[in-house]
Amino acid sequence: MTHRPAAAPPKVTKLNRVERNAWTKQKIFEAATKVVGKYGYAEASVARITEEAGVAQGTFYNHFESRQELLDQLLPKIGLDMVQFIRARTGTAHAARQEIERFSAFFDFIREVPEFLRILNEAEFFAPSGYQKHLDNISIAYVRILKRVRLAGAIDDYSDDEFEAIVHMFMGARGYLSRRYSYSADGVTAVPDHVITAYRKLITRGLFHRSGDNDDER
Amino acid sequence: MTHRPAAAPPKVTKLNRVERNAWTKQKIFEAATKVVGKYGYAEASVARITEEAGVAQGTFYNHFESRQELLDQLLPKIGLDMVQFIRARTGTAHAARQEIERFSAFFDFIREVPEFLRILNEAEFFAPSGYQKHLDNISIAYVRILKRVRLAGAIDDYSDDEFEAIVHMFMGARGYLSRRYSYSADGVTAVPDHVITAYRKLITRGLFHRSGDNDDER
Amino acid sequence: MTHRPAAAPPKVTKLNRVERNAWTKQKIFEAATKVVGKYGYAEASVARITEEAGVAQGTFYNHFESRQELLDQLLPKIGLDMVQFIRARTGTAHAARQEIERFSAFFDFIREVPEFLRILNEAEFFAPSGYQKHLDNISIAYVRILKRVRLAGAIDDYSDDEFEAIVHMFMGARGYLSRRYSYSADGVTAVPDHVITAYRKLITRGLFHRSGDNDDER
């Protein structure tokens, strides 16, 4: 998996028809990612996307039923990249520590794939169906993690329903913070440390057992 | 202050020039609130708003520089109504309890002014400047509250910067939850209890001192 | 009533808003008549019509909901002009003679308003709703005439249902003949005499009493 696909056809060898076809679709996809990331969904006209992709406007409709269909595929696809990315960055420390790692990794991912910020944030209104899909992808996985932690004894006193609410709060908080602290004139910047520490305090004390909290100052 | 403005010109039948002028602007404003609340910013065309307001399209531009200007005024204005509403619902109990009251009051407000949901949620992308203004309004007030609580000794170990981050997390969480749990087929519904309890647990344990937590089951 | 509206605004005096509005709509209408008459419905794009009318494309939609709406109004409107025209050309001779007069007048009208030919002929497929309206306008009036003639004793042995079929045959025959004999490289020409005489013979012998037939050679 790469979230930074090569900007040129993978091989120098001649591509067969199937490969050329996939490659064109890929080009459109990447162009859309770029355009939406930079200008937002609203400004991501088919004309702009195809121009960026270097294909004719008509070509677009050989690969996607409609502009909306493409838009709805954008977030879920990159969202999965994000999940992989975060998973790779999560160690084997104790539960609270891992949650902080996930929190940090999320912001790291945003810096790696700056387009993700807008693609994620605006999706709710411009690609609702894609947004829902992403939501499900994420929250299901997240709740599963929390349940496992509870099973391991590091959390108690939270019901399944409450887990779901907590997960939504986490996601909401991250989104909000990312918008607040990560946008900048040109590009995406790191999140300030005090955001991380505030999150750590809130989470470790509020969600997990009182064991540590300050065992892992960074 | 009313967040439910009268639908007819104030009492007297004869209005002078200034009053008529203000009244027209007010009509447009209310129409916009209605339209955006119902259809969202994207569908809030000048034509639709003026039709709803019962004035000609041209009239719009006698009162607002552009469509965007009006849109950017929408959220900050209603946002202030919200602040008042929440303040009125917050008692004099101890700090943690008050925070739960604010959380609940937020969701109550949404049910009182259902348009607020979309006006708030979509503002970030369709009325960024108005959104920023609202954000500042809210977070400044919120941080001030937290500082006061810290001064009173109910919170410690959080810096000013961390307060700001916490406030943003709260706002993000609320927004997310309101979208997730409050929307429904026709109108806005109450938030389920488990959302409230999850919030209470997270907040009381994570933010405030360990004194209470279960002293105020509802 | 005129089926040849002036190509310039009716008066030199300044027009008020209502008049200007009507005048613009009229311009679009006439442009459409011209364009459809010359190129057919299929080629009558909004761009072409508005260009012919000398207005912007957007203006079109201030006066018509859609391209189709205008197209559907074309035939019924001109169709009424035709009815008037034919009525004015029908004398007070006996019934069979009058029918021939109507037949001839129809072809005369086509020469007066050459656009009518295509507007009528293609309407069935490109403006079905307008076509139906026209059909009703015409066939109702026609059947009424035949019934009156039957009452006067000049026709017998035809039932009401059969009248309706007869009328449709007449209309179909006229349409067919007009297409066959009236089109020409540039413009519309008169129908040859033998078409008229053939029609006369068929009708007078087939529909009316055997009295005359050759009393009115032309």
Add this chain to the structure above:
Amino acid sequence: MTHRPAAAPPKVTKLNRVERNAWTKQKIFEAATKVVGKYGYAEASVARITEEAGVAQGTFYNHFESRQELLDQLLPKIGLDMVQFIRARTGTAHAARQEIERFSAFFDFIREVPEFLRILNEAEFFAPSGYQKHLDNISIAYVRILKRVRLAGAIDDYSDDEFEAIVHMFMGARGYLSRRYSYSADGVTAVPDHVITAYRKLITRGLFHRSGDNDDER
């Protein structure tokens, strides 16, 4: 001759190059008949036709110069089927009777090959050149018949030119009537009796000698 061509390649499994070629063309042809018959010429895109035929779009242009060329071949081909069909249904009774038979057989054919209705009716505007060809095919044959009848003494007083006009009237009447009475929600239905009787009366009295008229009630 069949107007209902087999849906599978003729018997043998192995076709040589020439046969395969012809078979592909035939498939496209039948697909076009089906599509135009069902959706009309305007909706008969090359994509739709080739899909229906089960071949690639490009294949189309190996067999036809352009979409229009195929469209123009449709009517003349099926038109010949119709001539055969009608001829087979025409007995050896006296002339007037035979004309009624032809009239009825026309409507019978429409029910056998329902696609013919649209292919015929819309051809004038969507396949003018094909339409003209069909027109010539039919009217020449028809005029020949009338001349023969005149020679046999059953008609007199009509010139050759008038015959041609008469034939066009007949064709127009039939087309009109078929559209009026034969279309229905799902499929093509029989023409009501009063249409037949009206036609019989008009024709027998108007065209033929006064001998019979009621000698052949059906």
Add this chain to the structure above:
DNA sequence: TATGAATGAGGCTTCATTCAT
């Protein structure tokens, strides 16, 4: 100040046809 018709750029999508494989 109120009106509302006029403007014209720009958006999405369709489709006949071409052409490299």
Add this chain to the structure above:
DNA sequence: GATGAATGAAGCCTCATTCAT
């Protein structure tokens, strides 16, 4: 001959904004 992706022109319609009355 068969394939089907690529092309790009053209079509219909929306909408914020302007301006003469």
